Amino acid sequence: MREDDASWDEDVRLAVYRAFARHGRAPGAPELAAAAGGSLAVAKQALHRLAVARHLVLDECEHVVLAHPFAAKSLGFSVMGAHTLWWGGCAWDSFAIPHLVDAEPEVLVATRCPGCGQPHALVVNRSGPPEGRQVAHFPVPAARMWDDVLHTCANQRLFCCESCVDAWLADTGQSRGSVLDLVTLWRLARGWYAGRLERGYRRREPQDAVAYFAEAGLTGPFWAATAGV
Incomplete structure (x- = not known):
């Protein structure tokens, strides 16, 4: 794992957007984990930081609802x-x-x-x-x-x-x-x-x-x- 978990943010952001672009859906847990070095927990932390930065929107279950324009x-x-x-x-x-x-x-x-x-x-x-x-x-x-x-x-x-x-x-x-x-x-x-x-x-x-x-x-x-x- 990288010393700074925040450095995974861009990998997770790209995983989200590219899944929507290619498949019309948000990435599943295995795809998110793969984007964060195999850790779903690290991926979820990245999702929350991305939501705070207004790159995407999460629901109460930590699922991606919006990743504009998707x-x-x-x-x-x-x-x-x-x-x-x-x-x-x-x-x-x-x-x-x-x-x-x-x-x-x-x-x-x-x-x-x-x-x-x-x-x-x-x-x-x-x-x-x-x-x-x-x-x-x-x-x-x-x-x-x-x-x-x-x-x-x-x-x-x-x-x-x-x-x-x-x-x-x-x-x-x-x-x-x-x-x-x-x-x-x-x-x-x-x-x-x-x-x-x-x-x-x-x-x-x-x-x-x-x-x-x-x-x-x-x-x-x-x-x-x-x-x-």
Whole structure:
């Protein structure tokens, strides 16, 4: 075992992300242990440090629930590639998967409008945004997305149009956030997770996140990131 258990963190992080990318699921206990020199206990310690650093989200049983853009359970989106089927963490994450996974440059993103229940299936690839009138609604500002990240992801959804957003907000009592058309959503997703499957990945600093959002056409107080993104 290494003298510093924290040095296993990157190996465990890569094991988690690569299992999701290749198989559409989190790694099992043997895979995690193998990434931590054969010790599941060391792997679990690494998972907790990674969760604190906001590289992933654990449930109460220490299972990985989210490793953005991948999810271990349904949060409203399925993402079907030629070889792999994923749960997408949210609208943002679902559009990001084909940009991140080299072997799957095109996917079918399926969901239902929360406002009216209409099913939607969109082909998302790297060449350009899909056509359509659908919009994504982001209710939680960037600076607060990690306050309750499961709630944030579960509510970043695709709607038929802004009228369906308004109907859903009236039904749920939630406040209106930021509404993105498909072009803006695709721009937001295409490079956000670049490098996440590679060794040495670092999360963006707040000023870098704000600059990235601006390049996607997203500015103003809602997209003023802090360490929370």
